[in-house]
Amino acid sequence: MLARNRGRLTRIDEAILDLPQPAPSSASRPTAGDRVDESKIAAAMATGDRRAALELLMSAYGAAVLALCRRMLGDSDRVRDVRQLVFVEAHDALLRFEGKSSYRTWLLSIARHRCLDAIKSIRRGRVHLVETSHEPSDAEKNPEQRSLEVELRRILEQCLQQLKPTARTAVLLRFQQKLTYPQMSEIEGELPATLQARVSRALPALRQCIERHGGSL
Amino acid sequence: MKIEELEVEAVRRREVNEPVGSEIENDSRWPELKRKLDRVQELLSIENEAETDEDWQRGVWAAIHAQRTEEPDASAEPTPIARESGRSRRRFAILSMAAVAAALLVVVWSPDGPSRPEVNMQAPVLDWSIEAGERRVRGDDAKRGDRLRLRTRVPEGTEFVELRVYWEGTLVAACRSSATESSCGRVGQTLTLSWRLDAPGEYEPVLISFTGELPRLPGKLEDDAAAAKAAGAQVVLQRSIRVR
Numbered sequence: 001m002l003a004r005n006r007g008r009l010t011r012i013d014e015a016i017l018d019l020p021q022p023a024p025s026s027a028s029r030p031t032a033g034d035r036v037d038e039s040k041i042a043a044a045m046a047t048g049d050r051r052a053a054l055e056l057l058m059s060a061y062g063a064a065v066l067a068l069c070r071r072m073l074g075d076s077d078r079v080r081d082v083r084q085l086v087f088v089e090a091h092d093a094l095l096r097f098e099g100k101s102s103y104r105t106w107l108l109s110i111a112r113h114r115c116l117d118a119i120k121s122i123r124r125g126r127v128h129l130v131e132t133s134h135e136p137s138d139a140e141k142n143p144e145q146r147s148l149e150v151e152l153r154r155i156l157e158q159c160l161q162q163l164k165p166t167a168r169t170a171v172l173l174r175f176q177q178k179l180t181y182p183q184m185s186e187i188e189g190e191l192p193a194t195l196q197a198r199v200s201r202a203l204p205a206l207r208q209c210i211e212r213h214g215g216s217l
Numbered sequence: 218m219k220i221e222e223l224e225v226e227a228v229r230r231r232e233v234n235e236p237v238g239s240e241i242e243n244d245s246r247w248p249e250l251k252r253k254l255d256r257v258q259e260l261l262s263i264e265n266e267a268e269t270d271e272d273w274q275r276g277v278w279a280a281i282h283a284q285r286t287e288e289p290d291a292s293a294e295p296t297p298i299a300r301e302s303g304r305s306r307r308r309f310a311i312l313s314m315a316a317v318a319a320a321l322l323v324v325v326w327s328p329d330g331p332s333r334p335e336v337n338m339q340a341p342v343l344d345w346s347i348e349a350g351e352r353r354v355r356g357d358d359a360k361r362g363d364r365l366r367l368r369t370r371v372p373e374g375t376e377f378v379e380l381r382v383y384w385e386g387t388l389v390a391a392c393r394s395s396a397t398e399s400s401c402g403r404v405g406q407t408l409t410l411s412w413r414l415d416a417p418g419e420y421e422p423v424l425i426s427f428t429g430e431l432p433r434l435p436g437k438l439e440d441d442a443a444a445a446k447a448a449g450a451q452v453v454l455q456r457s458i459r460v461r
Contacts, residue, residue, distance in 0.1 A: 058274045071261075080273065085413070087277040096402070120389050121415040156260050174232075175261035181232075200229035204221065207250075207257050217253040 038103045054091050065111045072115040074161040082118050086111045101186045109187040119165050152215050159209035167202040343424035343453045344368045359460045367410040380410040381423040388436035414460045424453040
């Protein structure tokens with residue numbers, strides 16, 4: 001089945017395979033940084049209040065995890081289950097958190113893993129979506145029925161699903177979560193330069209896909 | 218320069234905080250391309266839907282509570298799956314105790330004492346159990362949404378141990394003894410892997426232990442087992458678990 005599916009990979013999938021690896025660079029854009037004062041979470045853990053720590057994490061990063069998973073999975077039925085799973089696992093893993101990264105990066109790392117798990121388990125469905133995405137729906141043929149913004153986002157969702165999961169994760173961590181490459185490196189376990197190269201391929205691939213599907217940028 | 222090459226190079230330079238360079242800056246296609254790439258970035262950063270489920274945090278706590286209450290009850294009559302798992306656990310405990318006793322004997326009887334390199338004679342044991350969801354299924358089948366938990370004890374002297382789950386003969390999850398992930402971790406000498414059974418079909422739990430460099434395995438059960446064995450690894454295969 002897998003071999004058969006590979007034969008149907010799109011141009012975008014092909015475009016981000018076998019990436020050239022540029023020389024390592026520590027340069028990365030500054031970001032807004034973490035969104036909450038994580039010292040409160042650390043303080044809760046220091047007093048052994050894991051419940052309070054998890055509640056702070058859920059309040060601070062629940063939306064970010066949901067957003068990441070939604071765009072990684074492109075499947076609204078599964079997204080909320082995966083987010084729940086992420087925080088249940090975070091509850092277990094909080095006791096082992098060593099502070100080597102921010103809580104946000106650590107949590108997004110768990111989210112990434114669980115989203116990739118979910119992608120594997122729905123791979124057949126995803127491939128089906130990719131195949132059908134080349135056949136424009138009625139709504140696609142009549143974009144004037146929707147606002148340009150809504151239509152663009154819908155096409156973007158489709159195109160994201162056509163990226164390899166690793167490329168999809170990279171562009172989302174970079175542009176949706178606004179992480180730096182060193183932070184992404186902690187999550188992905190790959191060199192910043194590798195991730196920079198992946199993003200450099202994936203962003204143009206997304207642009208091309210959107211326009212190919214009639215999206216007006 | 219082709220337009221595809223131009224934009225990849227331009228994005229790469231921007232992402233490493235370098236100027237895009239005069240060749241790109243002077244290209245007549247670049248301003249339009251730059252605007253479009255910026256627009257894609259902007260679209261990626263916009264959240265497409267507001268949070269509508271205000272109770273989601275309650276759901277997390279309910280799941281955590283359910284996880285705690287689903288711990289096996291020793292007094293309960295085990296299901297067929299749990300019975301097998303129970304036997305495995307007992308086997309695991311007996312083998313662990315036997316291993317400890319054997320290790321002690323080695324230390325006691327060794328003329329050179331504990332500093333002498335020990336040869337690991339303990340066979341790896343794969344213990345597995347199914348955490349059942351709400352719906353009961355007759356027989357030995359598991360159901361979608363159940364969770365498969367694999368556990369093994371990493372024998373002393375073994376460099377790597379890997380727990381694996383195959384679905385329909387294809388690798389879907391793996392956990393090495395060096396793992397630090399939350400659902401795949403090592404506490405002391407115990408390595409565990411937890412995997413949610415989301416798709417119907419046959420799942421096969423596998424344990425691979427080896428002392429050297431394991432060759433790259435292609436991710437197919439039969440091929441992986443053959444390649445691992447050929448490399449000198451020990452491979453423990455469990456009977457498959459059918460998920461309906």
